[in-house]
Amino acid sequence: MGRRGDQEAVRPTSPAGGRRIRRRPASPLKLVASESAVKGLPDYHVHTFRCGHAGGASRDFVEKAIERGLAEIAFTDHIPLYFLPESDRDPALAMREDQFDGYLEEVSRLQREFCGRIAVRLGLEADYAEGHEAALARWLARADWDLVLGSVHWVAGDWIDAPGSAARFEREGTGRLYSEYYRLLAQAARTGFFDVLTHFDLPKKHGHRPASPLEDAEAAAIEAARGAACAVEISSAGLRKPVGEAYPEPRLLAGLVGAGVPVVFSSDAHAPAEVGWGYERTVPLARQAGVREFVTIEHRRKTPHPLPMP
Numbered sequence: 001m002g003r004r005g006d007q008e009a010v011r012p013t014s015p016a017g018g019r020r021i022r023r024r025p026a027s028p029l030k031l032v033a034s035e036s037a038v039k040g041l042p043d044y045h046v047h048t049f050r051c052g053h054a055g056g057a058s059r060d061f062v063e064k065a066i067e068r069g070l071a072e073i074a075f076t077d078h079i080p081l082y083f084l085p086e087s088d089r090d091p092a093l094a095m096r097e098d099q100f101d102g103y104l105e106e107v108s109r110l111q112r113e114f115c116g117r118i119a120v121r122l123g124l125e126a127d128y129a130e131g132h133e134a135a136l137a138r139w140l141a142r143a144d145w146d147l148v149l150g151s152v153h154w155v156a157g158d159w160i161d162a163p164g165s166a167a168r169f170e171r172e173g174t175g176r177l178y179s180e181y182y183r184l185l186a187q188a189a190r191t192g193f194f195d196v197l198t199h200f201d202l203p204k205k206h207g208h209r210p211a212s213p214l215e216d217a218e219a220a221a222i223e224a225a226r227g228a229a230c231a232v233e234i235s236s237a238g239l240r241k242p243v244g245e246a247y248p249e250p251r252l253l254a255g256l257v258g259a260g261v262p263v264v265f266s267s268d269a270h271a272p273a274e275v276g277w278g279y280e281r282t283v284p285l286a287r288q289a290g291v292r293e294f295v296t297i298e299h300r301r302k303t304p305h306p307l308p309m310p
C-alpha cells in the first residue's frame with residue numbers, strides 16, 4: 001500500500017504462467033520535479049502520518065506543493081480498514097478509526113491556513129472490498145468530501161500489493177489474480193462511490209504480468225469507469241516501485257483516454273518530497289496517450305482544464 005512496499009524491493013522470480021518484466025538499468029531516482037511539468041496541475045493522491053507508513057508534517061506537503069507550482073493538493077489518506085476484523089486492522093497500513101476526526105480537522109485547518117495560496121482538497125483513499133459496501137457507505141457519509149479515490153488492494157482474500165504479496169503470483173497464478181483484480185475494479189467503479197480509480201494496473205507493482213494482457217477484463221474495467229463517469233489517476237508512484245512504470249501503463253492509458261475516461265494527476269506521496277514527484281515523466285506520457293485535458297474535482301464535481309502543451 002505504500003512505504004512498506006517500497007522498502008522491500010521484491011525481485012520477481014518466476015511468475016507462474018507469467019512473464020517477468022525486463023527492468024531498466026538502475027538509475028538514481030530524482031526527487032526533483034521539473035517545475036514546468038508540474039505548474040498549474042493538481043496532486044490528487046497524498047497521505048499523512050496517520051496511515052502509519054507515511055511521514056512528515058501535513059503542512060509540509062502543502063508547502064512542497066506550493067514550492068513546485070501545483071495549483072491544488074488533495075489529502076487522500078487511507079480509510080480505516082473497515083472490511084477486516086478489528087484484530088486484523090494493521091495500524092501500519094491505514095489510519096485507525098479514532099484518528100478519522102483528527103484527519104478531517106487537520107485538512108480543514110490547512111484549507112483555512114492556505115486559503116488564497118493553494119486549493120487544499122479533502123479526499124480519502126477508500127478500499128473497495130466486495131460484500132462490505134454498506135460499511136463503506138457509512139464511512140463515506142461521515143464527511144463532505146471533495147473527492148474519493150477508489151482502490152482495490154484486497155484481492156481474493158489478501159493484499160495484492162504488500163511486500164509479501166509477490167509470492168502470491170507464483171502460488172495462485174498471475175492471470176488469475178489479474179483477472180480477479182480487474183473484476184473487482186470494475187465492480188468498484190460501478191458502485192458509484194468513487195470519483196477516481198487509483199493505480200489502475202496495481203498488480204504489476206512487484207513486476208508480475210500475465211503472459212498476455214487480459215484484454216476482456218481490462219476492457220470491462222474501462223467501460224465501468226466510463227459508465228460511472230469515474231476518472232482515472234495518472235500516478236507517478238509506479239515509477240518508485242520495483243516495476244518502474246507509471247500507473248496505468250501507456251497501452252491502458254490510451255484505452256482509457258480513447259473511451260473518454262477523464263484523468264487526474266497524482267504522486268501517491270507518502271512524504272513531502274514526493275508531492276508532484278515524477279510529473280516531468282507522467283505529463284509527457286499523458287500527452288503521448290492522447291490526453292488533452294485533465295479534471296479538477298471539488299465537492300465531487302469535475303471541471304475539465306486543457307493540459308498545458310510544451
Ligand SMILES: [Zn+2]
Pocket residue numbers: 001002003047051053078270
Ligand atoms: Zn499508502
Ligand SMILES: [Zn+2]
Pocket residue numbers: 001045047125268
Ligand atoms: Zn495511496
